[in-house]
Amino acid sequence: EELETLAAGLGDAVLSAQTVKVMGTHAMMAGRSAQGLKLLGAAGRELAVLGEEELAALAAMDECHGLTASGDFPAARAAGERLLERVGEGEGYIRGSALAVIGCCLMFDGHDFGAAGERLREALRLRYALRDQFSFGIAVDMLAIHASRSGRWVRAASLCGVGQSIWRRFSAPLAGIAVIIAQRDRAAARARAELGEERYRAAFAHGASLSLEDAVRLADSDADTVVPRPPRADLAALSAREQEVASLIAEGLTNRQIAERLVISKRTADAHVEHILAKLGLSSRIEVGP
Known part of the structure; x- marks a missing residue:
């Protein structure tokens, strides 16, 4: 409210619209879905009118999350x-969120x-490429739910383990989205019931023990488990280029x-990428770390 007053006093229309967006996001996280969605919609429309397309797209992204959290899945x-149509192919953050939704x-x-699995894996790849571990964790847990709903109990347990290893770094797993947290917990419980405690714990521990790169290989594949890769060659093996x-x-x-x-040329770039993967013992460009 103080920021809203300040923006009005400054006559800054963009700041005023961004303030409405923040208020909408806060309302959604506080469980006031109807109010939050109304504010986010208003903020997005105003930012678009002001020519702030990127900020308008961010408001639309939060609106997508709000609709998901409210359980209105068709909307x-x-x-x-x-939102996918709105952002370009080269954009990763907003596009990843739209694909996840x-x-x-x-x-x-x-x-x-x-x-659903294709969209979730594509979202995961975009989020990993951005090195956004928070959003990557959300994508992993969504894939764990997908595995459970597909009857892939070992894969579900393994991905739950991956998710736990990521969420240890944060205080609000799954961004506090209650409907998805409930689905993730249900997926874990179903996998435990189907596998039995011993097999579930083994699969869960496997996922939790994986390096980030191996976790990506598991989540981005259709496998139940993966064989951890040996330490890769040092970057010193690569030429300066x-x-x-x-x-x-x-x-x-x-x-x-x-x-x-x-x-x-693109052909030269293609060749460089192939040589890099070969020298580092990698199978996919997504495994190239920071």
């Missing part, structure tokens, strides 16, 4: 699809489980974007 999915809604509404390319891969750039950044 949340529609909002997520609109769509995957979540497809899963909870019992529509296409295959498509390959180290430069590796740093851009870690930023989440595509091969074409790397070529444009370094003013080289």
Whole structure:
């Protein structure tokens, strides 16, 4: 409220709209869904009118999360699809959130489980590329729920273990979204009941023990478990140019974007990426760490 008064006094329309967005997000997290959604919608419309498209998209992203948290999955999915159309292919943060919302809604509404898994894994890849472990943890737990609903009990238990190892770093697992926390806990309980305590604990411990890169390989695959990779070759094995390319891969750039950044052909960028993966003993560019 103080910020709202300050923004009004300054005559700053953008700050006023952002204040409404913050108030909407706070209302959602406090359980006042109707009020929160109304404020977020108003903030997004005002920011769009002011030409602040990125800020408007962020408000729309929070609105997607709010609709998901309220359990209105058809509306949340529609909002997520609109948000996907709104942001470009090169954008990772908002796009990852939209994909996660769509995957979540497809899963909870019992529509296409295959498509739900694809959307959730795509969201996971984008979030890992951004090195956003908080959002990555949400994606992992969503995939654990997906595995349980698909009857993949070992995979569900393994992913629950991965999730716990990530959430130890934070105080609010799953961003405090009660409906999803309940689904995740239900998934874990069902996997424990189906596997028995001993097998569940073994799978859970397997997931919890994985390095972040191995956790990505598990979550981004259709496997129940993964064999941990041995320590990879040191970056010193790479040439100066390959180290430069590796740093851009870690930023989440595509091969074409790397070529444009370094003013080289895409074919040359492709070759550099292949050499980097071979030298480091990796199978996918997503495994290239920071």
